[in-house]
Amino acid sequence: MMTERIAVETPVLKKNDEYAAENRQWFADRSVSVVNIMSAPGAGKTTLLEKTLPMLGGRFRCAVIEGDLQTDLDAERIRKVGVRAHQINTTCCHLDARMVQGAAETFEDAMPEVLFIENIGNLVCPASYDLGEHLKVTLFSVVEGADKPKKYPKMFRMSDCVVLNKADLLPYSGVAHEELLRNVRDVSPEAEVFTVSARTGEGLDEWVAWLTKRIEALKGKS
């Protein structure tokens, strides 16, 4: 079964890479910086965005692409903080470059400078799909356990930044923060790592400062 699956997945991934290359050019032509936020379900991607967007303080024109199997609850939450959002509903377990292409085009009348993509909640599949983004961020809920970076290494390894969320639950969860940090660094030594609580706001200043700096650097290049 595995060999069959690999055999059929390969052309799909190759086709995706072609769309991702198109996206990269399309984003470059319009000076859009694109941030792909990935995590397991319920790690707090939407809450992180709800808090981060206002903290960027109107410095950049932003928009969000929301990926979900069902509902447009997340896009509604983003619109409530005054940011445009396009909801993708898909039966697929990840967003692919072509879906992102279609969604990005809906913003073309007033292109954002920064486009955030909130991927489908899944710690496995989204890691295989290049979307043409500039920054990959893995969000991880600390209560999922200190061993998870070792068990799901691919997404951590490829990320520019790992945000460890729900730090407010650390004292109650029995999860060893030091061990989790060590496992993140073992798997992904190059990634910037932040420990935050998107809900309480703890640690978000450092994350937003890093993000701002990286976006400014991308804009400087474009």
Place this chain on the structure above:
Amino acid sequence: MMTERIAVETPVLKKNDEYAAENRQWFADRSVSVVNIMSAPGAGKTTLLEKTLPMLGGRFRCAVIEGDLQTDLDAERIRKVGVRAHQINTTCCHLDARMVQGAAETFEDAMPEVLFIENIGNLVCPASYDLGEHLKVTLFSVVEGADKPKKYPKMFRMSDCVVLNKADLLPYSGVAHEELLRNVRDVSPEAEVFTVSARTGEGLDEWVAWLTKRIEALKGKS
């Protein structure tokens, strides 16, 4: 991209269904009851098994198939409570029926009466793959948020039982338990629902009583 993906997935799923049918017959011939436990990463599947297996009190001969992308940490944890475990490591985002077939055969010298399958941590893909199991259990960490059953409905809908775990974190998480229960019941009205903390043991008696009853019923039929 979506149509291409569906086109290539369909024969894979059809082939999987054939293996699942073989599994069902193979399990029936050997009087094995099979329980497939699915969840997002870090919801506590291994901890639930570590606590549940001793609580079954030697009533059934048990074994566990562990699915992970990497590491055999989970199989090691199961062996520590005195139960045989077979680790599957796969690059795939779910277990399929053929992988389970190969793993189940490793127990053939002393077949278990109850075979637990701990699926890959993923709230999306495992829901599409019939493994030939008798009971499907979705484990859900309450801190993932009350809205998730609506956003990832398929796995909840097809489950015989939904176990809401990490109840000990409810007071600190800001998640509304009643709303979560309502959403589970809306999506999956037939499923048995338990709220537990696998870590503290809270609520496990009711889950184990239900599981015992269902396994006894399956054995009565075989």
